[in-house]
């Protein structure tokens with residue numbers, strides 16, 4: 219619970235950053251959880267993979283075959299035969315859990331090999347694993363900064379960055395989404411009282427956009443000697459040569475101080491990683507409480523991630539499949555008349571002006587064997603919404619066709635219901 223008198227909260231309020239307006243966010247989530255039709259926690263995978271399987275609903279035990287568009291398993295490696303076999307052999311060799319943190323002997327050679335090979339792939343000298351992507355971000359921000367420092371964040375950055383800054387008491391400033399000119403004005407006028415300035419951005423944001431203008435933002439940050447952290451959760455593995463990510467694709471790896479990604483998306487496992495120069499990684503290993511005081515990644519998860527890392531860095535076919543299906547998907551939705559915004563990446567988000575209609579569509583799609591999610595406030599403006607479909611290399615064009623047809627039908631059904639309800643109310 220953050221006190222409203224806390225300086226970070228006051229600073230955020232002064233910038234009227236809606237994502238930090240906790241009471242409104244909690245109200246919105248409680249409202250959704252208490253409504254069977256909107257509860258984001260209601261779907262359970264019974265069997266199958268994260269892109270296609272048998273699902274059920276916690277309110278109703280009936281099982282349903284579904285095409286699943288709600289996970290970030292971009293390359294489908296969670297179901298790759300070799301990845302699964304290596305995870306199983308790691309369990310046979312090391313057992314299930316590590317039982318302690320890296321700092322207290324919670325490491326296998328698989329952890330060390332992953333760190334070395336990840337660092338090599340993204341073009342940094344060293345890397346450091348955390349148990350999740352969330353704690354990697356908390357750990358790097360809170361491990362580096364203190365109360366005399368400031369973190370300057372793109373206003374759409376992930377919650378874990380904000381939480382890391384809150385934990386260490388650093389001041390938080392935000393700049394307008396993807397706006398290098400706004401970042402420049404913040405750096406010019408608001409950061410001089412602070413000791414260290416850390417600028418944070420993402421390579422691709424998760425709400426349906428394309429690649430961020432990372433090179434432009436990084437150049438601006440470096441003009442003011444700021445440190446830079448790029449979160450590549452939604453870009454590592456399928457942007458850049460060998461999947462090295464957006465920093466590599468935009469040629470700014472050397473100017474970026476910290477490259478972060480999660481092991482839970484393209485790598486199909488669980489964990490987080492920060493790549494940087496050796497001095498910074500050593501500093502994190504000795505100063506980051508999220509690193510020192512948390513059990514390390516389990517043998518199965520690190521074996522899966524290491525096998526997936528080797529696979530994605532050598533198999534361009536995986537990326538080609540993902541991008542081919544993504545392009546097809548965007549084309550099919552646009553031909554059907556849906557507004558997808560300006561993005562070009564695998565997160566496809568038809569926009570809806572009415573949030574209630576959107577939730578009803580998600581329900582209707584589920585009945586038709588298509589699992590999707592709705593993105594609403596505070597991620598988009600209050601009252602509006604986006605349907606979110608995350609494409610992966612494991613989806614087929616046939617899945618796309620079925621989904622577009624189901625969406626057209628679902629929307630028609632919801633429109634008819636809305637007209638009938640209105641007419642009833644007028645009787």
Ligand code: PMP
Pocket residue numbers: 350351352353355376378420424449451452480481482488489490
């Ligand atoms: N950063 C970003 C941009 C994310 O989208 C996420 C997860 N949604 C995370 C960090 C956290 O990663 P993880 O789920 O592995 O903890």
